[in-house]
Amino acid sequence: MLRDIWQTFLGFLHNFGxxxxxxxxxxxYSPSVIYKRFSLVAYQVYNAGALSIVIIMxxxxxxxxxxxxxxxxxxxxxxxxxxxxxxxxFALIKExxxxxxxxxxxxxxxxxxxxxxxxxxxxDQLSAMEMMAVDPMRYVAVPRFLGGVxxxxxxxxxxxxxGLLGSHLVAVELLGVDVGAYWxxxxxxxxxxxxxxxxYKSIVFGIIASLLAVWEGYNSIxxxxxxxxxxxxxxxxxxxxxxxxxxxxxxxVL
Amino acid sequence: xxxxxxxxGKLPEKLIEVRDVSFSRxxxxxxxxxxxxxxxxxxxxxxxxxGTGKTTLLQLIxxxxxxxxxxxxxxxxxxxxxxITELYKLRRRMGMLFQNGALLTDMSVFDNVAFPLREHxxxxxxxxxxxxLMKLHAVGLRGAAYMMPAELSGGMARRxxxxxxxxxxxxxxxxxxxxxxxxxxxxxxxxxLIRQLNSALGITSIVVSHDVKEIGEVADYxxxxxxxxxxxxxxxxxxxxERSDLVRQFMLGLADGPVAFHYDAPxxxxxxxxxxSD
Numbered sequence: 001m002l003r004d005i006w007q008t009f010l011g012f013l014h015n016f017g018x019x020x021x022x023x024x025x026x027x028x029y030s031p032s033v034i035y036k037r038f039s040l041v042a043y044q045v046y047n048a049g050a051l052s053i054v055i056i057m058x059x060x061x062x063x064x065x066x067x068x069x070x071x072x073x074x075x076x077x078x079x080x081x082x083x084x085x086x087x088x089x090f091a092l093i094k095e096x097x098x099x100x101x102x103x104x105x106x107x108x109x110x111x112x113x114x115x116x117x118x119x120x121x122x123x124d125q126l127s128a129m130e131m132m133a134v135d136p137m138r139y140v141a142v143p144r145f146l147g148g149v150x151x152x153x154x155x156x157x158x159x160x161x162x163g164l165l166g167s168h169l170v171a172v173e174l175l176g177v178d179v180g181a182y183w184x185x186x187x188x189x190x191x192x193x194x195x196x197x198x199x200y201k202s203i204v205f206g207i208i209a210s211l212l213a214v215w216e217g218y219n220s221i222x223x224x225x226x227x228x229x230x231x232x233x234x235x236x237x238x239x240x241x242x243x244x245x246x247x248x249x250x251x252x253v254l
Numbered sequence: 255x256x257x258x259x260x261x262x263g264k265l266p267e268k269l270i271e272v273r274d275v276s277f278s279r280x281x282x283x284x285x286x287x288x289x290x291x292x293x294x295x296x297x298x299x300x301x302x303x304x305g306t307g308k309t310t311l312l313q314l315i316x317x318x319x320x321x322x323x324x325x326x327x328x329x330x331x332x333x334x335x336x337x338i339t340e341l342y343k344l345r346r347r348m349g350m351l352f353q354n355g356a357l358l359t360d361m362s363v364f365d366n367v368a369f370p371l372r373e374h375x376x377x378x379x380x381x382x383x384x385x386x387l388m389k390l391h392a393v394g395l396r397g398a399a400y401m402m403p404a405e406l407s408g409g410m411a412r413r414x415x416x417x418x419x420x421x422x423x424x425x426x427x428x429x430x431x432x433x434x435x436x437x438x439x440x441x442x443x444x445x446x447l448i449r450q451l452n453s454a455l456g457i458t459s460i461v462v463s464h465d466v467k468e469i470g471e472v473a474d475y476x477x478x479x480x481x482x483x484x485x486x487x488x489x490x491x492x493x494x495x496e497r498s499d500l501v502r503q504f505m506l507g508l509a510d511g512p513v514a515f516h517y518d519a520p521x522x523x524x525x526x527x528x529x530x531s532d
Contacts, residue, residue, distance in 0.1 A: 124352045124353070124354065127352065128352055128357075129358075130345075131316060131345055131350040132345070132418075133370075135342075
């Protein structure tokens with residue numbers, strides 16, 4: 001029993017170390033890939049980012065709306081419904097925007113990346129590239145990684161903006177909070193540091209989600225079952241990692 | 255690895271030499287002290303029952319895997335000593351046809367064949383177009399240039415992959431199970447392409463297969479691999495007269511022999527009446 005736990009722990013360390021090395025290689029190749037194969041990176045920004053915009057916008061609108069509702073109904077009890085903007089805005093910019101965008105990204109783009117790379121591996125496309133003297137790390141892994149890293153902050157910005165709009169719709173248009181108070185209160189209370197916290201988080205989450213998706217795909221067992229499992233693992237591990245890092249970053253910033 | 259025409263040439267006869275190579279996966283030994291040579295400008299077949307590591311051998315020859323011990327020499331150089339850059343330079347002179355073609359699924363047939371040229375040369379688009387169309391014409395699929403890999407039949411996909419493998423004019427062509435899963439017509443097409451490419455371009459060819467009949471028609475020399483070693487070698491016609499039981503079983507396709515029909519199991523009668531361990 002103890003030995004099993006020890007073995008699992010060693011296995012985890014082994015994987016974690018391998019992933020760190022993989023991450024270093026991604027970073028090492030990134031400059032040359034941006035320089036020489038920019039079109040591949042641009043295509044992946046489209047693939048991971050642009051194709052996720054619709055889901056991000058729809059979710060942003062409704063999450064913002066819910067925040068507006070919750071904020072209003074609670075603040076109203078203290079006659080503080082004018083501060084609805086502060087509540088919804090802070091929650092969106094600092095926490096919910098980056099976290100939910102990362103989770104949605106893992107579900108939409110992360111799974112697509114992992115299964116795409118896994119299938120390329122299962123059908124020998126990666127080996128074929130190696131035999132054609134083209135390094136699949138540079139041709140497949142790095143552009144996808146960079147595409148995700150670039151997309152995530154942009155998607156987070158879109159999510160947060162639409163979320164603010166959603167809470168505005170609910171609080172101001174539906175529940176009758178004064179429009180001037182809603183935005184003025186938020187503007188007064190919000191510092192650049194708060195916005196930066198959200199931006200830092202979106203960058204870190206972008207790296208985590210893209211790294212895990214590319215890693216899981218690249219190291220999947222090259223069978224139908226293996227690719228399926230890699231896809232599932234991508235979502236699960238990304239979700240856990242994002243929430244843990246969210247806690248750590250928040251604790252560090254505050 | 256310069257090209258040489260059949261028979262002519264001052265270059266050494268042996269292009270690839272596998273010396274005392276041992277390899278194992280986990281605790282399972284795949285090869286122990288395997289020795290074989292691939293002659294320049296010839297079609298060499300590597301045959302053997304399923305699971306004997308034929309594909310593994312190709313991976314060792316192309317250094318997709320490293321042997322546990324022993325050497326693989328290509329044109330006299332131990333490929334284990336090559337740096338990654340040198341290895342990639344060597345691989346540009348090798349073409350490999352994968353079992354299922356391994357075409358890049360997000361590109362058209364044309365772009366697949368053009369891929370190595372675009373990656374490794376600075377040829378103009380116009381020239382690339384002409385080269386690609388010529389190679390596709392050679393495999394009879396110029397008309398399919400703008401189809402996607404998903405629209406191709408198995409035989410067509412393999413021919414496109416063959417066009418891609420020869421687009422850089424390699425000195426060595428490696429075929430991994432080129433006949434598997436093809437109908438007789440496609441098989442005949444692939445077999446005649448292997449022969450043509452070899453005689454027209456003088457390409458050294460290595461064909462891994464267990465299709466005894468098809469191989470007999472294309473190969474100049476064959477190796478039969480079993481139990482991690484070369485069990486027999488010679489011209490295909492000689493192998494048919496081989497006396498070793500295993501080689502006879504393989505060449506004639508007998509159901510039972512040294513490679514047993516039954517996987518190891520406890521005694522049949524005892525297991526049925528419930529004795530012995532289950």
